[in-house]
Amino acid sequence: MTFAFDLILCLMILGTAAIALFVRDALAAIAFFIAFGNLMGLAWLGLDAVNVALAEIAIGAGVTGVLLILARARLLALGDAATSTGSPLLLRLGALAACAGFVVLLAAAVLSIPPESGLDRVVAPLMPGLGIENRVTGVLLAFRAYDTLLESFVLLGALVAVWSLAPAGAWPGRPADPGMADAPMRRVAGTFGQLLLPVALVMAAYLVWAGSDLPGGAFQAGTVLAGGLLVAGMGGTIGLPSSDQPLLRAALVLGPVVFLAIGLAGVAAGGLLVYPAGLAKALIVTIEYTLFLSIGVTLALLVAGPPMPGASDPDPEGKG
Amino acid sequence: MSWIDLAVLALLGAGLAFYAAGSLGLLRFPDTASRLHALTKADNLGLGLVALAAAIYGGSLAVAAKIALVWLFAVIAAGTTSQLLARRARLDEARLDDADSAPDGGLR
Numbered sequence: 392m393t394f395a396f397d398l399i400l401c402l403m404i405l406g407t408a409a410i411a412l413f414v415r416d417a418l419a420a421i422a423f424f425i426a427f428g429n430l431m432g433l434a435w436l437g438l439d440a441v442n443v444a445l446a447e448i449a450i451g452a453g454v455t456g457v458l459l460i461l462a463r464a465r466l467l468a469l470g471d472a473a474t475s476t477g478s479p480l481l482l483r484l485g486a487l488a489a490c491a492g493f494v495v496l497l498a499a500a501v502l503s504i505p506p507e508s509g510l511d512r513v514v515a516p517l518m519p520g521l522g523i524e525n526r527v528t529g530v531l532l533a534f535r536a537y538d539t540l541l542e543s544f545v546l547l548g549a550l551v552a553v554w555s556l557a558p559a560g561a562w563p564g565r566p567a568d569p570g571m572a573d574a575p576m577r578r579v580a581g582t583f584g585q586l587l588l589p590v591a592l593v594m595a596a597y598l599v600w601a602g603s604d605l606p607g608g609a610f611q612a613g614t615v616l617a618g619g620l621l622v623a624g625m626g627g628t629i630g631l632p633s634s635d636q637p638l639l640r641a642a643l644v645l646g647p648v649v650f651l652a653i654g655l656a657g658v659a660a661g662g663l664l665v666y667p668a669g670l671a672k673a674l675i676v677t678i679e680y681t682l683f684l685s686i687g688v689t690l691a692l693l694v695a696g697p698p699m700p701g702a703s704d705p706d707p708e709g710k711g
Numbered sequence: 712m713s714w715i716d717l718a719v720l721a722l723l724g725a726g727l728a729f730y731a732a733g734s735l736g737l738l739r740f741p742d743t744a745s746r747l748h749a750l751t752k753a754d755n756l757g758l759g760l761v762a763l764a765a766a767i768y769g770g771s772l773a774v775a776a777k778i779a780l781v782w783l784f785a786v787i788a789a790g791t792t793s794q795l796l797a798r799r800a801r802l803d804e805a806r807l808d809d810a811d812s813a814p815d816g817g818l819r
Binding site: 579580590 | 784787788791794795798799802
């Protein structure tokens, strides 16, 4: 990428970030936040960090953007104007000082790393032992699998926290129907959902499979699956399941539990989360596919929100 | 500069011109329907031309096929969302008209 392109991209990132922070209207702030996330994804792409770019665009801009829009709608429904009000000067100066200090510390830390000491050099010689080629997947699922294992449980914990907000009497019901109320809109969204959900499934399965050797992986694929499920839900193509369905519960815990079981079984091969020689790729792919399913369903349900009273559903079977 | 580079540049330039026209329409047209009209027509064509430029620049059939898929889904998604936006705008207008004809000329 050329210098001019990098410069324009940096200016646009700073500009969208500034507008997202300073604009008063919450919807405008969210719109600029989503634009900011997409531009950040472009910047990561320019740094050849395709995995990070995918995650930033799918989770940072996509899922977070949807969550913010829904949070705003909920605030409006509760009677909050959802606009920012002026804060005291002292608070603003304090925030400025704290952020500036953090930026200086972060910059000092990043600049103190010699350019040639990247993690890549350490990881590259170890990759042949795993049988996969994507070094990010290698780090996430083999060399630092602990982090990813904990992350998968944190995501599950987040859903439990959201579910615990269910109003009295609504448990164990369905989340509010995400389907559009207006019949013509529902039909348009439904047609799109019917097309998108199978494509999202194929795309997500490909992203997991490609994640072994190319950019991709369980989190990116899970976001694609969640997106497909939500769009299909908005059009009424699928109904959201009630939160006590055994199949749903199984889908939610499958990934973390399989990951934990394989990690514990590694004790026999030499330690927690150690993969036996020769089996590493098969185990990593197994973990990634089960994690992808759990992450996708969990993210979709996080967006759908807690069970609501009287949330009826035209499709009693729900999704499996 | 080869003929291929020239073609890529020409397609990119034409695509960007359509994007610029669409953005201008979005900023200048008076109501939602005409803004959507400007945006969807110009952006679909703009995206098509830029995608074509990228496919030629990529230089392989596999890359071109992937870009074609990206283009296809972007067009379907854009068509769907603009339908939904237009319907929403119409519902809002109808609600506003009802409010205007009410005796108190009330707000929504």
